[in-house]
Structure formats: C-alpha cells, structure tokens
Amino acid sequence: MALPVIFVFQEKYHGMNIQEFDTRCRTLFDSFLTFYSGWNAGQLRNVEIKRQHSLRVSALCEKLAVALGLGPEEIALARAIGLVHDLGRFPQLMKYNTFNDAVSVDHAALAVEELERGNLLQGLDPGVAQTVKTAVLFHNKLALPAHLPEQERLFSQILRDADKLDILEVITDYYQNRDREPNHTLTWELPAKGISEKVLQMLREEKPVEREWVKTQEDIKLMQLSWVYDLNFKPSYRILSQNRYVDKIFSVLPKRDEVYEVYRQVRIYVENKFMN
Numbered sequence: 001m002a003l004p005v006i007f008v009f010q011e012k013y014h015g016m017n018i019q020e021f022d023t024r025c026r027t028l029f030d031s032f033l034t035f036y037s038g039w040n041a042g043q044l045r046n047v048e049i050k051r052q053h054s055l056r057v058s059a060l061c062e063k064l065a066v067a068l069g070l071g072p073e074e075i076a077l078a079r080a081i082g083l084v085h086d087l088g089r090f091p092q093l094m095k096y097n098t099f100n101d102a103v104s105v106d107h108a109a110l111a112v113e114e115l116e117r118g119n120l121l122q123g124l125d126p127g128v129a130q131t132v133k134t135a136v137l138f139h140n141k142l143a144l145p146a147h148l149p150e151q152e153r154l155f156s157q158i159l160r161d162a163d164k165l166d167i168l169e170v171i172t173d174y175y176q177n178r179d180r181e182p183n184h185t186l187t188w189e190l191p192a193k194g195i196s197e198k199v200l201q202m203l204r205e206e207k208p209v210e211r212e213w214v215k216t217q218e219d220i221k222l223m224q225l226s227w228v229y230d231l232n233f234k235p236s237y238r239i240l241s242q243n244r245y246v247d248k249i250f251s252v253l254p255k256r257d258e259v260y261e262v263y264r265q266v267r268i269y270v271e272n273k274f275m276n
Helices: 018-035 041-067 072-084 089-096 107-117 126-137 150-176 197-204 217-230 234-242 245-250 257-275
Strands: none
Touching: 018 072, 041 072, 041 089, 041 150, 041 234, 072 126, 072 150, 089 107, 107 126, 126 150, 150 217, 150 234, 150 245, 197 217, 197 257, 217 245, 217 257, 234 257, 245 257
C-alpha cells in the first residue's frame, strides 16, 4: 500500500520550480563529465561505472517515489537527487585517483560542494534546497541524524534505499560472473578469505555492519547482507526480494554454520518486512 504524501511543496514560491531543477540537474550532469576531462584509460572505466550508477539510482528514486504515492513535483525531486548524489566522485577520482573515501575525502560532502559551486540550488525554495543537500550529504553515512525534518528524512531515505539497491544489483552481478575481471572498487583490495566475529555479531544484532570492522572480501559480502536492516520502505524490500540479492550473496559465501545462521536470520527479516 502506498504511503500518504508527507508534505506539500510551497505552491506560492516564485523561484525555480522542481521540474526546472530536474532539468537543470540533467544539464549539469551531462556537462560535468566534459568539464572533468583528461582521464586515463583506467579512470575512464570508473567514470563510466559511476555515470551509469547515477542514472540507475535516479531511476530507482523515481520508482520508489511513485510506489510511495508521491506527487509529480516530489517524484521529479527524488529523480533529480538520485542523479546528482555522486557528483563528488568525479573530482575525487581526478584529484586522488580513487573512490576510497578513507584515503581521500568524503565524496558526499564533496558532492554538496559541487552543487553549491555550480549554483545548482540557486533559485530553489530554501527548504527544498536544504532537502537536496541533506539527502546528498547523508546518503553514504551509517545512519541518518536522529532529528531531521520530515521532508529531509523522506528524500534521504529514498536516496539511501535506491543507492543500496543499485549497488546490490552491481555486486551480485559481479559475484555471479565467473569470467569477470577483478574490480578493486568492489573488493577494496582486501584479502579474499576470512570472516570477522564482529561482523557476524552485528548481523546477529540486526545492525548494519560498520565499515571499520570489515577486514576481508567475505566480510564485505556479509556487510552487504546487513543492508537489509537499513532499508526504509516496503517497495524497497519488494525490489530486494524480486531480484534475490540476499540469496545471490549467500551463494558466494562459505557454507559455514555461522554464515547459514545469519543468512537464515536475514531471510526471515526480509520476508516479514515484505509480507507485513
């Protein structure tokens, strides 16, 4: 069942409307990659990965907004936020030659800087502009701040769900492809084998696994399983279930008792979210 609309945009505001903002975002996005030129061959591959990711997240944001019963302006805003959420990745790659925030900068904060530097938010209703900045800034954080205004929380949650769902699509396709080339942005150049007890503990406690506890590629997979505990909407769980992301990740994990235990716990959790 679709959720009711949580807020209504200020119809009397005479600045840039949301449809215009959506169009401006698409224009900026298309020109942004031209501005950051001079990539080497390896960087070009990663630029294309992030370009395609941004387009898919934008489409997923739109899909979730429609499923939640939001209005045309809200759907356009969700779509626009999804498109620009990773703008920080391009200057990050240019300056640091990595997508690893831990050894460079927070790409979400850098995206907000790019939005402001490009005057993309100029002319928007101030509340809407703040919603865009909040959603982009917190899309990659472990959790949202406790006390966000409803509008900011809603669009932040839509973006966070869409971002996770697209990453799950990419990584499960990568795991299932036996002929794949190694992709260090997905494996983090960590050792292949080994499962950390702290990672298992957080899964048992139904908590998203914190990146600091991830020590191996098997830990990465378990962390990705734990994302089911940080989705916000029933339509998100429907997409998760339809695409069998949980099963696909489990299929490439070692078949140990403790792994089966957390997998079974995750499956039950998802089924309850999907069915209730």
